[in-house]
Amino acid sequence: MIQLVETLISGLTLGSIYALIALGYTMVYGIAKMLNFAHGDIIMIGAYAVIVSVATLRLPAVVAILISVAVCTLLGVTIEFLAYRPLRQSPPLTVLITAIGVSYLLQNVALLIFGSEQKSTPRMFQIPDLKLGAVTISGVALLTLGVTAVIMIALTLFINKTRMGKAMRAVSEDKEAAELMGISVNKTITVTFAIGSALAAVASIFFGATYVYIKPTTGSMPGIKAFTAAVFGGIGSVPGAMLGGILLGVLEQLSKTYISTLWSDAIVFGVLVLVLVVKPSGLLGKTVREKV
Amino acid sequence: MxxxxxxxxxxxxxxxxxxxxxxxxxxxxxxxxxxxxxxxxxxxxxxxxxxxxxxxxxxxxxxxxxxxxxxxxxxxxxxxxxxxxxxxxxxxxxxxxxxxxxxxxxxxxxMGIARTFQNIRLFSNMSVLDNVKVGLHNNTPESLLAAVTHTFGYRKWERQAESRAMDLLDFFGMADLAGEAAGSLPYGAQRRLEIVRALATNPxxxxxxxxxxxxNPSETAELMVNIRRIRDTFQIAxxxxxxxxxxxxxxxxxxxxxxxxxxxxxxxxxxxxxxxxxxxxxxxxxxxxxxxxxx
CATH class of the missing domain: 3.40.50.300 (P-loop containing nucleotide triphosphate hydrolases)
Known part of the structure; x- marks a missing residue:
């Protein structure tokens, strides 16, 4: 019982990280209609930004976090501007290949700068563990869950209540009609990339705090899993990415604890395949009506 | 002949x-x-x-x-x-x-041009009111910061936009539909909403x-009246x-x-x-x- 509760909590924590990353995939897909495969590598850059700020520059943790968020946001917006914007009218395949190219570029730049050996993330949060009877919850897990919850509520309010949020929903439904309403599609896409990348930076901080070791290819696996989570929840749907991320994390931890650490990924992806066979648009995805 | x-x-x-x-x-x-x-x-x-x-x-x-x-x-x-x-x-x-x-x-x-489409292109997952409010985007700039922090000016804008949107909907007898999803409206109402949304951009x-x-002929007759009303009321082309x-x-x-x-x-x-x-x-x-x- 205690083991189950602890597993569920660590699953929720891991799931929150996936969800934060998945939000970036799903928002960019919903609005720019492209898969940004370089998104996972932004996490890696964010983690290195923290390491450099804290270990090399000796800055306090809060400043390091702000720097990491700023670096990722700027990087995301720059990638969009330099690599994706010129391809706005190109076929989706061209954009996809470009995104994969950007992903390798980021990994290799990191390899050049930081070398191939893994670096350890400095300990940034000194939060005491919480003991509830026999169950112990780590401080980092609590912080991850709390911050993720706040971010998700804020993002939902932003999308539903603000004008920029309305503009984003309008662009995701119909770019041309949105332009005719005076909404700049380019500006909206820039804001989307900025938000997605900032969320990736937050994810990278919690990822570093949980998994400690960072190397240039660190971003790929959480990136792929978060992408899977986004598809699982219904790509393009914001609540879908949240739900998909959390379910994926819980599923992964459950199979690691009760079945096999080795098999956990196979099990997680197996469940994904099953869900997509039954519901191809994902859990909360909308079935796309073909325009006639 | x-x-x-x-x-x-x-x-x-x-x-x-x-x-x-x-x-x-x-x-x-x-x-x-x-x-x-x-x-x-x-x-x-x-x-x-x-x-x-x-x-x-x-x-x-x-x-x-x-x-x-x-x-x-x-x-x-x-x-x-x-x-x-x-x-x-x-x-x-x-x-x-x-x-x-x-x-x-x-x-x-x-600059002042607005249009509707041959095949209706509303934001069908958004409410009727939100469709019109998206059109009102044109009239006032909003800083991102204000949107995030819900400052006074932002709220005031939202209130103004809401009342302006309701006025426009009312003009076409659609005020009671404001809360509906645009995609769930009957065909004729969707066509009207597309015109309201275009008018919201202040063209x-x-x-x-x-x-x-x-x-049908009676809807067409109503449309003709509405097109003249648009021209006469808003003094636009x-x-x-x-x-x-x-x-x-x-x-x-x-x-x-x-x-x-x-x-x-x-x-x-x-x-x-x-x-x-x-x-x-x-x-x-x-x-x-x-x-x-x-x-």
Whole structure:
């Protein structure tokens, strides 16, 4: 019982990280209609930004976090501007290949700068563990869950209540009609990339705090899993990415604890395949009506 | 004898068209004011195909103008050129006296052009009210910071936008539908909402692409009343593509006829009805089958 509760909590924590990353995939897909495969590598850059700020520059943790968020946001917006914007009218395949190219570029730049050996993330949060009877919850897990919850509520309010949020929903439904309403599609896409990348930076901080070791290819696996989570929840749907991320994390931890650490990924992806066979648009995805 | 026979009884508004430089005509009351639209020798090629060629048109500030022609004549292409969804290969567009060259569609919207689509393109997952509020985006800039922090100014804007949106919906008798999802409205209401949303951008010229398509005669009659009300209330120009000749002949002041991407006639409804080239374009030459006249 205690083991189950602890597993569920660590699953929720891991799931929150996936969800934060998945939000970036799903928002960019919903609005720019492209898969940004370089998104996972932004996490890696964010983690290195923290390491450099804290270990090399000796800055306090809060400043390091702000720097990491700023670096990722700027990087995301720059990638969009330099690599994706010129391809706005190109076929989706061209954009996809470009995104994969950007992903390798980021990994290799990191390899050049930081070398191939893994670096350890400095300990940034000194939060005491919480003991509830026999169950112990780590401080980092609590912080991850709390911050993720706040971010998700804020993002939902932003999308539903603000004008920029309305503009984003309008662009995701119909770019041309949105332009005719005076909404700049380019500006909206820039804001989307900025938000997605900032969320990736937050994810990278919690990822570093949980998994400690960072190397240039660190971003790929959480990136792929978060992408899977986004598809699982219904790509393009914001609540879908949240739900998909959390379910994926819980599923992964459950199979690691009760079945096999080795098999956990196979099990997680197996469940994904099953869900997509039954519901191809994902859990909360909308079935796309073909325009006639 | 012609497709226009059954509309001879409908009387046009009797507005007097007067010549305008470059061979165009505009309603007399709009003379002396900058025309809302001046298109000069517009043309666009797709690959080797010329879709529209040498299209020139002047629309007066408060004119209701019609753009008609057989299927495939290039009417919607002209609308796409006017809104810079397609970049013209040749020619100039002046909107309210300013050139639209190099502007984005969003910038053109700010300059005062709005349109509806042949196949309705609402934001169907958003509420009726939100659709109109998206249109109101044009009127005031909002800083991202204000949006995030919900400052006083932002809330005030939201309140103003909401009341303005409700006014517009009320104008078309749709206020009670404000909370519905746009996609769940009946067809006629969706068409009306698309017009409301376009009006929300505060345009000087509104382009309507087949506004009566799929409507029954009573809905069409209501639409005609609404188009006149739009012009009279907001004092803006309306340009419409329409196959319903009763509608075109009874509410349009100036009509432009396109065929195979070229203007074949311009003038008042009476002149258009009597023009042999127009009749030929719709019915084909004598001895040919007249089937493609429906349209």
């Amino acid at each position: 012609s497709v226009f026979d059954d509309v001879q009884n409908y009387k046009s508004e009797g507005s007097h068209l007067v010549p305008y430089p470059s061979g165009a005509v505009i309603p007399q009351r709009d003379l002396g004011k900058t025309p809302v639209l001046e298109a000069l020798h517009l043309g666009v090629d797709f690959g080797g195909l010329t879709a529209v060629d040498d299209f020139s048109l002047v629309v007066g500030r408060t004119e209701i103008a019609g753009l008609i022609g057989p299927n495939g004549a290039g009417k919607t292409t002209v609308f796409n050129l006017l809104t810079n969804i397609y970049q013209p290969t040749r020619g100039n567009i002046m909107l309210d006296g300013y050139s639209t060259a190099g502007k984005t569609t969003a910038q053109l919207s700010h 000087k010229l509104i382009l309507l692409d087949e506004p009566a398509a799929g409507m 309306v340009m419409l593509i329409e196959h319903d000749m009763k509608l075109v002949m009874s509410i349009c002041e100036g009509i432009c006829v396109l065929d195979h991407g070229k203007v074949i006639a311009k003038g008042s409804p009476d002149e258009i009805k009597a023009n042999p080239r127009v009749i030929e374009a719709y019915l084909g030459k004598k001895k040919e089958d007249g089937d493609h006249a429906e349209g």
